[in-house]
Structures are given as C-alpha cells and as structure tokens.
C-alpha cells in the first residue's frame with residue numbers, strides 16, 4: 024500500500040476518535056483484527072463458534088446485541104474472497120446513545136500497515152490501540168549525504184532507513200602540484216566539483232520528486248560542502264523547499280545515513296512541527312502586509328479564492344471539527360449548504376424553509392467533514408492542502424485567530 028496522504032491520515036484519525044468515544048452499555052462491542060494471510064473460511068468458523076457461545080450470555084439484550092453484531096460481521100465477510108492487502112479490522116456493536124437508546128456502529132477499516140495477529144475482542148469499548156499505533160510511525164523523510172567524493176541518497180520511513188543510491192566522484196583532491204599550474208589546477212578542480220554537484224542535485228531531485236508524501240529532507244556530510252551544495256541551489260526548487268536542516272556526519276556512505284538519522288533524532292520529533300511552523304510563519308508574515316498580501320482567511324473568502332483557483336496552499340487545522348451540511352426542505356425541495364460545528368449538528372432539529380417558509384421543513388440531508396470538503400475543493404484547482412496540528416504556538420493561532428482555515432495565494436487578488 025502506498026504511503027497515506029495527510030488527508031487519509033486525518034480521516035483515519037477522526038474515525039479512531041469516533042470509535043474511542045463509543046461505549047457499550049455492556050460488553051457488546053466487537054473488535055476483530057484479521058491479518059492478510061488469514062482465510063475468510065477460518066474467520067467464519069471462528070465467528071460461528073463465538074456465536075454459539077454468546078447464546079449463553081445471561082442478559083437478554085446484551086445477548087441480542089452481541090449476536091446481531093456477529094451476524095453483521097459474517098454477512099459483510101461474505102463480500103470478500105480473501106482479506107485485503109493489509110488485512111482488515113471490524114468494529115461492530117451497539118453503542119449507548121443516551122437514555123435507553125443504543126445505536127449500531129459498523130466500521131470496516133483497511134489499516135495502513137499489515138495486521139500481524141488475528142484478534143477477536145468483545146468488550147464495552149472498541150479495541151483501537153493497535154490501529155492507532157500504525158498511524159504514528161509512518162513519517163517519510165529524504166536523506167542526502169554529500170561531499171566532494173561521495174554522495175548517498177536514502178529515505179527514512181518510520182524507523183526504517185533505505186539506501187537508494189550511492190555515487191562517487193572524479194573530483195581531484197584540493198591540493199595540486201604547486202607552482203605555475205596551481206591556479207589552472209584549482210580552476211579545473213572547481214569545474215569538476217560543480218559538475219559533480221549538478222549530477223548529485225539532479226539525481227537526488229529525481230528520486231525525491233517521486234516521493235509525493237515526503238515530509239522533509241535531511242542533509243548531512245563532513246565539513247562545509249553540504250552547506251555550499253544547499254546554498255547554491257543544486258536541487259530542484261520543490262526539493263530545496265523541503266530541506267529541514269543540515270547535520271555534520273563523519274561518513275557519506277550507507278553508514279553515514281544511520282549517522283545522519285541519529286544526529287537528527289533529537290530534532291526528529293520536532294520536524295513535523297517545524298515544517299508546519301514554517302508554513303504558518305509564511306502565512307502570518309503575509310497577514311501583516313498591507314500591500315499585495317498573499318494571505319487569505321475566513322471561510323467565505325477561502326471558498327471564493329478556491330473557486331477562482333488562486334490559492335497556492337490551503338492550511339487547515341486538524342482541530343476544526345466542523346461539517347459542511349446540506350439542508351433540504353421536505354415540502355419544496357429547496358436546498359442550501361451551511362457550515363456547522365459538531366454540537367450544532369448534534370443538536371440540530373429542523374428549521375423553517377427560507378424559500379417556501381415551511382415550518383420546520385428543512386432537515387439535514389447530507390453532512391461531510393469540513394476538512395474533507397475543502398480538501399476536495401482545493402484538489403480540483405491544483406491547490407496544496409496542509410493539515411496543521413495543534414500544540415505549537417503557530418498551530419494554535421490558526422485555530423484561535425483564523426477559525427482553523429487559512430490560505431496562501433498564488434498572487435495577490437481582490438476578493
């Protein structure tokens with residue numbers, strides 16, 4: 024399975040949040056983890072066995088709920104000949120929905136990493152921890168080591184380092200034979216070095232551009248060469264933009280990759296944050312400009328700018344917690360879109376129609392998470408979407424000062 028996009032991560036995170044909130048009134052929520060190697064037939068026999076054992080549950084309603092959850096899983100299983108690439112997880116059961124009511128929840132999730140152990144659990148909470156753990160360790164970084172003799176290109180996926188390319192140069196050492204030819208020798212050396220850097224820059228750019236989900240690039244090597252290489256823009260500008268920091272390493276070969284990752288380790292946890300910080304700083308700098316500002320904020324302005332196709336980067340706080348809702352009138356069929364908070368959606372009953380004035384005739388027909396809806400809109404116009412986490416000063420200011428939605432324009436426009 025390809026790397027998850029920020030969007031897929033966000034959607035899965037939200038799904039996990041929802042599952043975590045679900046509480047059964049008794050032990051009647053089923054979590055079932057099926058590894059990719061497991062036969063559907065075996066899962067079925069396992070469930071049949073659980074089904075017959077559950078008929079001994081004392082409480083009648085609990086028994087009924089558990090049985091119906093197992094039935095629901097079994098009927099969904101029928102749609103599969105074998106588990107998907109990474110296996111799948113079923114979360115099914117009746118969650119408590121206040122007072123005496125329960126509500127059926129049924130999620131089938133294909134996880135971002137393969138499931139290794141078959142697991143069936145019936146409890147008053149869903150068992151989401153193994154799924155949650157898969158989300159946290161999948162960050163992707165580019166690694167580049169360079170000096171005048173060697174260049175190594177690799178990738179860091181979670182905790183795994185992969186070497187992708189190793190190259191050596193023909194650049195002669197800095198010291199020539201002295202005398203008359205010294206200057207000529209130095210000039211030739213510099214030309215050779217320049218050609219070497221061009222080659223390394225092109226190769227690294229080509230490799231890194233293929234990794235769409237690359238979160239940043241770490242550059243290492245001994246001495247000042249790496250700095251020179253970075254400052255002289257030998258990399259493609261999109262790759263150049265992703266450089267997080269340069270680090271000193273003793274080696275520029277495969278061993279150096281491990282060295283680079285461990286020297287970066289301390290800052291690793293801050294890397295995601297620092298990338299987001301960079302984006303937010305770019306936005307905040309634009310906000311303060313009075314002339315030709317590229318900042319845009321406020322849901323209405325953002326929508327307008329997206330429709331015009333002038334947004335370069337859309338910044339969305341992962342904490343927006345709003346929905347785009349379609350209200351429809353039952354008597355005249357008029358419909359309108361609104362943005363509502365989670366609470367507003369929960370407490371929504373019905374409103375009068377603004378067209379035919381029908382009493383309480385407008386109901387919620389559809390709802391979609393605002394982040395998903397805006398991301399769709401953005402993707403249609405080739406705008407980049409960045410989901411910004413909270414917990415840093417900049418990330419928090421996005422939600423507190425800008426309602427969680429901001430954008431950087433391609434060029435200044437009147438909105």
Ligand SMILES: [Zn+2]
Nearest residue numbers: 352355376379
């Ligand atoms: Zn109406």
